[in-house]
Amino acid sequence: MYNFTINQFAINRYSTYPDIKLLLLLKDNDPLAFAEIYERYCREIFNYAMALVKIPELAKDLVQDVFIKIWEARGKIEVEKSFRSYLFRVCHNRAYDMQKEIAQNRILREQLVNYYEPVIEPEALSQEGDTPYMLLLKQALSSLTPQRRRIYEMCKNDKKSYDEVARELNISPNTVKNHMTNTLSFLRDYLRQHSKLTPLLIWLLQKIF
Known part of the structure; x- marks a missing residue:
């Protein structure tokens, strides 16, 4: 698990970089580029995650999983393709995997059902x-x-x-x-x-x- 303190990475000039430049820096293991990517897309990905799973706690977990995936796969990201589309695809796939995990885990199923009882x-x-x-x-x-x-x-x-x-x-x-x-x-x-x-x-x- 990677822990990133976004506020420590707040450097104004990174916010002016286009996605392609940020991704190139990310491929070179630049944590500041990762921080800016997170700040740029986290809210949008959270909203999409909410549309998929409806539960804030699950949506937050999805966002974390998505950006951990981005960091871990940083060397394989194709910078010439739409990064935004890539993020949404990662989120969608992870949501599907999460649904399967919940369906196969009795405790998680009960927690989800109890969440909705009211x-x-x-x-x-x-x-x-x-x-x-x-x-x-x-x-x-x-x-x-x-x-x-x-x-x-x-x-x-x-x-x-x-x-x-x-x-x-x-x-x-x-x-x-x-x-x-x-x-x-x-x-x-x-x-x-x-x-x-x-x-x-x-x-x-x-x-x-």
Whole structure:
């Protein structure tokens, strides 16, 4: 982990340099160039990170990860290409990796769900002991036809392949696939319409179920 104290690097002349010059200096391990790049883009990257993950704490972590990546990869940055586009691409890729990490980590998932609990409408709660999010998804599943719900549960809960489900239900694998595609589309729409969940949390809930 690199710790940079930006105020110590505040030299006015660096703020007048174009990106290309800063990147060339950065490739030569100039920490002042890195400091200016950070000051120039950190707010914009934070705003983009917020659009991706919605949670300030996660967005701050994303910004830190992005600029650590920039420092570590400074020798490989192609100065002739758009640096701003490169920053956004790094942020987007790191956000995707972060989502996968959260989806695979039970503690992180619970922390994220708990973060959002206060914004769920009270009407969504009807069973003691269920979190608002699990209950909301259960409500959506209860709206499915019996066959579609059974196929969903066999695929998601029982971890069966489309071929296995097709053999058990005596239907074609393509029919199973179509049911799952329609079901997942319905669940995404239901969650968007009945809650204030962000796209990130919707994605995570689909992973949990």
